[in-house]
Amino acid sequence: MALPTKRTSAAWFDDGHIRLIEQDVPELRPGSIAVDVRASSVSPGSELSANRDQREVKGGWRSLAEQGRSPQAGSEPGRARGYSNAGIVIAVGEGVTRFQPGDRVACIGGGYAVHTDTAIVPHNLAVHLPEQLTYVQGSYGLLMGTAMQALRRADLKFGESYAVVGLGIVGLLTAQLHMLAGNRVIGWDTVPFRTEIARKLGIDAVVTVGPEDPVERTREFTDGYGLDGGAIAFGGEASKAVQSLVQCMKRAPDHHVMGTIVVVGLAEFTYSDHEAAGVTNIDIRSAMRTGAGYHDEAWEFGAGYPPVFMRWTTTTNLELCMRLAAEGKLDMDTLITHRIPFADVDEGITQALEDPDSMLGVVFTQDG
Template identity: 35%
Template sequence: MKQIRQNYRSGELALAEVPAPRAGAGALLVATRVSLISSGTERQTIELAKASLAGKAMARPDLVRRVIRNIRRDGLAPTVEKVFAKLDTPIPLGYSIAGEALEIGRHVENFRVGDRVACAGAGFANHAEIDAIPKNLVVRVPDGVDDEEASFVTLGAIALQGVRQAQPTLGECFVVMGLGLIGLLTVQLLKANGCRVLGYDPDASRVALARELGADLAVGEGLLEATKAFTRGHGADGVILAASTKSSEPLNIAAEISRMKGRIVVVGLVGMTIDREPFYKRELDLRLSMSYGPGRHDPGYEFEGHDYPLAHVRWTEQRNMEAFLALVAERKVTPKALVTHRFPIAEALAAYALMQSGAPHLAITLHYPREAPEPTRMVRSAPAPQRRDGEATLGFIGFGNYAKSVLLPAFSAIDGVRLAAVATSTGLSAGHAAEKHGFAAATTDADALIDDAEIDALVIATRHDTHADYARRALIAGKHVFVEKPLALTREELRDVAVAAEAAPGVLTVGFNRRFAPLLIEAKRALEPRSGPLVMLYRVNAGEIPAESWIQRGEGGGRIIGEVCHFVDALTYLCGALPIEAQATAARDHDDAVSALLRFADGSTGAIVYSSLGDPAVPKERIEIFAAGRVVQLDDFTRLDITRGGRRRRVKAAQDKGQRALARAFIEATRGRGAPPIPLAELIAVSEATLAIEEAVRE
């Protein structure tokens, strides 16, 4: 299928041929009929992508601060690799479409195949022939509303939420500043609400269109005088800012034209440095409008499909979408009047060229073939070459930032490894992975890789809640499996994987790379020979991850299961015995600030202090091991101190956490040239101990 993509590093736009997505649980597969180019929002995205690295940094200082924190915690080289891998990831464009439901995913009610639907959401409602959309971002299109009108659903919901924030009442006087798409829709919505409306924009053509669409008055200059006359000297009851500028001048002008106790609602992207005096003297109410409405930026609502009860949240983003289309059906809002240009999807790049040319335009719509393409989920870049003796064919299921920046380079550096196929949840990422990294095929169907007899080994690098199922099924299919940690999120999942691994001919390993780090191997050597137990302390300055991150939600399983497993495994490796008991407690109100105590079968103990509360300027990991007459200290995999008999030996090295060595050991094991990198008993015991730590913290 065809989809518009942009390279975030170079800014290059392309109409790419990519695999069609799947309708996952809680989502619909939609064949696009019309998609709307939102020139304001998309132009900003394109300009940012085309900016230099310095320009990107100036535009997003929040991301720069995050990169600096990661450099302090993880080191320069790993952070740079991740940054460039992220920049090289193509981004989809578009966020407002109308089309037809092709497939209905599990846990989706109230929709049927063939329904005409309108859809919202950046990253979901893309300029693509087929999209997978979470159910709370989809609404039915009423009779009498055509596809082009319905494609305005996202912008309509944004405008409507701004109006709701302003709380207009019948007969009030409102000023709409900025008469782009959002502003012109806002004018019509306020008129539908019984308000008197003054529109303002420096563009004379937009001023004229606002008058045609029902504005009582529209001006391109003299806003203060016009407002004074329009409101009989009282000032506006409400001002809605739908402009886009870095300047704070529009916001301060809005204060000047407001009446005492007036309301100002910011919908557009404007500067927010306010002059205190007019806000204070008039006791103005300043509000920001959260895009489409309640539910926006809530992963539970948008991605997981949890709706808010209508009795408590009357207008969610989905209900705003429905309300907007109902107003279109009643002809109280006429979005088609805003369309200035129409292009077939095959000429989409010409549409963007027009948008960036400076030629007059307003709404640009892209139109798709009436007959939806068959959802083809496998795209081959080239015929598979004839297999060479000893060659290992490798498939990736999941290809996020870690897989790109760490796992792929590790496996690609091994002679005799061929990249057979990559499967991701979106066709855009799969297609780009194949194109850039040399995979012979790209797909959105992980089962295709599991069932492919030509693929020897699979790297599973998806989100955590899918690891166990993919690993189990791949093992049953006879594949060798490298699964990124964690192996499982529950004891039941872990049991099922263990049963499959014990019966399967293939090698199973988990991405517990630290036991393959050169300095940790050296630390273990320094403890030998020994006859007694070890006392071990592993301190991790983990840094903060936002609560809304997928890692903290159900699909991630939380940070203990997702990362503490690494440190349990490292201690298991050091003492050479299985963990048999775990205790843990967390700091109050911080489930990712944990102290855990482990007991091992040889009598050794291990304490793990894992904290999100520290300063990222302090290196991330420090290990101390106490044995009979010896102390071994490892600092962030760059410095090892071995103290014995009052004498200290120090070893320094570039940071190496063992990822490449683990990848090589896995491939060698698949070729029958060595034992599995990590014994199955240790994989299971480490996973069980990690689950026990999680249970101790929660219970």
Template identity: 30%
Template sequence: MKQLIQSFKTGATILEEVPAPQVGRGSILIQTTRSLVSLGTERMLVEFGKANLVQKARQQPDKVRQVLDKIKTDGLMPTLEAVFNKLEQPLPLGYCNVGNVIAVGEGVSEFKIGDRVASNGPHAEFVCVPKHLAARVPDNVTDEEAAFTVIGSIGLQGIRLCNPTFGETIVVIGLGLIGLLTAQLLQANGCRVIGVDLDPAKIALARQQGITGINPSEGTDVVKYVTTLTNGTGADGVIITASAKSDEIITQAAHMSRKRGRIILVGVVGLQINRAAFYEKELSFQVSCSYGPGRYDEQYEQKGYDYPLPFVRWTEQRNFEAVLQAMAAGHLQVLPLITERVPLQDYQEIYARIGQSRSIASVLIYPLNTVHRSSVQIMPVASFAGANGVMGIIGAGNFTKMTLLPALQKASAHIKYIASNSGVTGTTLARKHHIPISTTTHQEILSDPEVDAVLITTRHNTHAAMVLQAMQAGKHVFVEKPLALNRDELEAIQQAYDGSVTLTVGFNRRHSPHAQKVKQLVGDAPMNIIATMNAGFIPLNVWVHDSKTGGGRIIGEACHFIDLITYFTGSKVTAVCMNAMGSQPTAQTDNATILLKYENGSTGVINYFSNGSKAYAKERIEVYTQERTAIIDNFRITRAYGFKGFSKLKTPLNKGHANQCKLFNERICKGGPALIPFEEIVNTTLASFAAIESMQQGKWISLQAQAQPELQPQAVLNHIDVI
């Protein structure tokens, strides 16, 4: 299928051929007929992409500080590599989509195949969106009209926050597309509306709709005009839909408001607020968040949990429906706002001049005969018949992009497939790394007899089921940590694993030259090890904290250090105790200390903290044994004390990813045992589970005494979602 994407690196807008998405659980698959170009938002993205590095840095000073901190901890070259990789990441354009439902995912009863819907899907021939980000289009609303649904809901949410009543005077500053839609909706609400803009054409269009239009560039003093029109009272509310860097707009809004008036920001303006004006009038100021309640809430948008209507009357989906109802009733007239209608293949008629365009609304028209294809051939597929070590990658996120693929490339690995949910990131990486096929279904990889190994880098909750599917398909498996999120998943893998294929988990740190040097130095004697992870803060609403999706940061990330200590000791964990900051049930599992007992008498301590400075080194490992000490400082410097003939190893940041991929590729091509014994992988995974159980129960958890539940592998497979 064709999809419009934006390059942050060059600013180029590209109509890319990508595999069409698959319908997911809780989502619907839509074949697009129309989409609306949001000229304001998309113009900013294009202009940002075309800016040079210095200009980009000036626009994002907070990102510059993060880069400087990363240079201090990781070094210059790894930081620059990360920055350039980030800039290469494509951005799908568009969020105002209309089309017909062609597939319905599990758990969706609100839509059926054939429904005509508006959604926040991108400019693409096929889009997959969660059910709460779509609304059914009334029969008397055309596709072109329905394309205004999402952007209309942005204005509507600003109105809801302003809470106007019948007869109030509301000023709308900025008569772009959102401003004009907002003004119309205010009129339908019984308000007297004053629109402000510097563009004569937009003022004329507003006046055609019965809106009082003011152009300050023609000499009108907006504050005095509003004050006079309201008999000296001032506006009841001001909704700012303009985009400007100046603070003048917010100051004017305060001066034209009545006492205890409301100011709502929908657009983007300078926010140096004049305290005196706000103080004297007791003004209310609020920033509107996109489409309405539910926006950016993963529970609502991705997992499908609705807010109860009696308590949250207007969610983003219900705002979509309200906008469509206004169109159906004739209260919202959008067709006069359309400046141009352009076939998708002629998209450059819009984007080539987007920076200078005076258009209000541009509509893209899509072909009706597009075939839904789940894969795209990026380059000629070389014959892999008879070759050893052919790989398919499932997952195209940051880890795959910035770490795994560069390491596999250095290892000269043969990669035939890369699978991603949307198809965009996978296709971009396929082009960069010369991977023949980009797909949106991992089943294609599993069913290809030429593929010997599958590498899984998807979200944590999919790992166990995909591992089972890959092993059942007879593929060797590399899965990024964790292997599983709970005992049932782990038990299913244990039952399915028969040794006919190798299973490797991405515990890369044991493959670092620093870890291998320490292992060589310390030998097999019992030892004490302290591993400290300055993990960095991650907001609680991010998926890694979700026990069902990410498993939490102990199971999802601290397992790295359990494996590393196991590697050093050459033994297995027998008991675990964890103490976390705070107390149950709100203990912070990303601020915790884990104690480990090993069969050979060694002990391990893992300090996993998220409340430290990001300017400080991220990882530090200390090994104490036989009156000797070895210290690994952030996998850049290893210092040894008491060891004859060795005192220091210094390298660029090296956590072992490249060596791990090299060794895995050799195993797949030439044969040999798995990089990590299966029993150690199971032991490490059980220890991570035991750490959480220890915190919950307030006691040591013995791994030796734990009885394993019985579970068939199919029970885990039933929970997998498609990619």
């Protein structure tokens, strides 16, 4: 397949609708690959936020259930969005040796792995897609990598207890990865649909916040020892969730709380002076990347870091995620609730937004 000069992309507009637009295919620069895109994943937390703000939506979006991320740089109305897709390599730029035309790949990167039929992606933001995985499964590379980096930032030891607050895509992936790493996991969310998905995935314990008290349930879950760590896996106002999580953390003999809280995305929370005195021994860490190298253009298009010094980069994190999914250890299919043909993106999103609390993973597919 020859590299086309034009492509069709999905663009977001001020009226909250998505339209297909024609664009020039970006230059195939050295260190990049051209991909015939077969599927691209959509984030309800970041990409659809404009749509639900600008349309009259039935049902309420609950921030605890959402994985919020910052708006993509340069994503003004009318510009193609997206950051995670999968497809077939159709051409490689100068210096690329890891791929050749015909390879199946999973790709990530805001501004690169967009919702389109032809993407130009830095070679270090792409990995081979195992034959056991579909393009739909492979299109979730970025959120897989985000969850993997959240696991690494937590730095827990085998057998320790962990809470994931917010059971959107990233939260559910984070919970699965912690269980694979030998941790005991309890998940919290306000939306019954998402807590039911967590139960189907076999998460050790699940709390539907509201009908159930997360603090009481979590203390029972840890047999009174308290949590070793937790993740805030949603965006927006999170003060109440963080305060509840702190109440569940392990305590020293002097009653100071200990442990690690990883913030995945752009959660916001505040503490009064009195409250802050009680959390000074908690290590609060951000995890908004997929691993070392992401957003380092010299690395994305150039040589990788020496693995002897930097074992886990964005590339190696993505490779591991794909292998775990291919081996059936990381469940993607249960998380995907909507498959929308690319030609019908606006109609499909409109229908999905009619019942936002039952929307989790959304994928645009080129094959219909």
